[in-house]
Amino acid sequence: MNGYKNKKKRKNYYVIYNLKNGSHVKSNGFDIGKWTSGDLRQDPSPCWNRDSNKIIVPGLSDNGKSRQLFILNIESN
Secondary structure, eight states: OEEEEETTTTEEEEEEEOTTTOOEEEOOOEEOTTOSSSTTOOOOOOEEOTTSSEEEEEEEOTTSSSEEEEEEEOOOO
């Protein structure tokens, strides 16, 4: 799992790697609005649970007025 920020698009993206088979998938961008730098910036640093099937990432609410945390569910096909 790795995260990266695109300051021009004001979005954080995440890439999830499967170490067993070498596959990977990239997430859609999560809107970070004006919080691209400074003390209140939204870093693209994900955290995951012990079962490695859920990831929590920062982003903005639908109306763009508050910072939120989002849970990504990881499922294999």
